[in-house]
Amino acid sequence: MTDLPDPDGRPWLLALHSSSDSLGVGLQRLGATQPERLENFPLGRSLSNRLFDCLESVLPATAWPQLGRLAVATGPGGFTGTRLTVVLARTLAQQLALPLDGISSFQLMAGRLLAGPRPPSVAGPFWLLQELPRRGVVAGLYGVDSGQPGGVVELEAPKLHRDSDALAPFPIHPAEVRLPEDVIQLLGFSAARAASGLGAPWQPVLPLYPTSPVEALPC
Template identity: 60%
Template sequence: MAAVLALHSSSEVLGVGVRWLDAPSGLAGRTVVRAFPLGRELSNQLFSCIEQLLPAEQWPQLSRLAVATGPGGFTGTRLTVVLARTLAQQLQLPLDGVGSFLLVARRQGIGEPTWLVQELPRRGVVAGLYAPAGPDRAIIELQAPRLFAPDTPLPPGPQLSAAALLPNDVEQLLELSVQAADQGLAAPWQPVLPSYPTSPVAGL
């Protein structure tokens, strides 16, 4: 049995998804996604939530991993990225790291270059630019999310909220990872790191 495990914790809600790729009759192609509104309890309940979908004794049967890399909360995003990196290293699995804003852009089905924006009280706006490209009109990231100070206007163009929606965004994450697997794309775990447009130690 082979499966893909996807993790998303760039918001106050943990998203977990599993797609079975090669499994006994009735399981192959099946996708299960769940959302867990954990907030600050993420560090205490992360493993138990994953095991509700995929018990730990089945983790060696995984064939690929995917994780949302943010932007998001410093601690929440870091926890799932570190776990995904550790599993990928220990199980020798490919790991797809995907920005959470890109997942939102795919879910929204944008049809033109669009800014995905997330307001930060008193600090400004985090924004990234996304657009469809190529013959298949796949959504790609044109500009990675970065912080615009309160007195810095965004470049012109349509804007949409970058708020995560779980478990829907986990479905997008699974889909991208399965596509990468089908294409035989390498996905080393080493480059997969959390995205922090703002410094977690600013002002210290």
């Protein structure tokens, strides 16, 4: 089904998310409002060996010239999984001359929470926080902004803190990846940026590593 051209000639939007133990892949036509294909591959440590096979099971390589835009979750997440998927997305964007949207996994969670049945208060910013044993916490700050694609603004990118006491006094919500829901958010963010006519060069899209071993824990 996915290797056939669209009757209207619309290219594909491909989204990749590997900020957890699973690889999420989403596919929809640019200009469409719903994904046509969503897949979740619980690969764990085998992602490096099966990444291409999983991608081709969703969109065969023969159909990659039909791509019109790419989106990838940049983390925080596992070092290997996030790095490999971002590198793959950058390579495809470079070789196929495509725009690439890189969006943090925390911002995707924020979008999902705001669109869910129990959204955080829209009166002010809120934190998303992940606890790391013996390392501290990774937290990012988010808010509602209807003028931004996706309706969410990342006020502070996820970074490492010693503990939650170091955070400004805003509500805190747990940072938990959920697939395929976060892949749907990734498709939505990228589609909104495309509809707004925003460019998306691949060069600035890099994995996000708040717990880099070369950086000291904040005091």
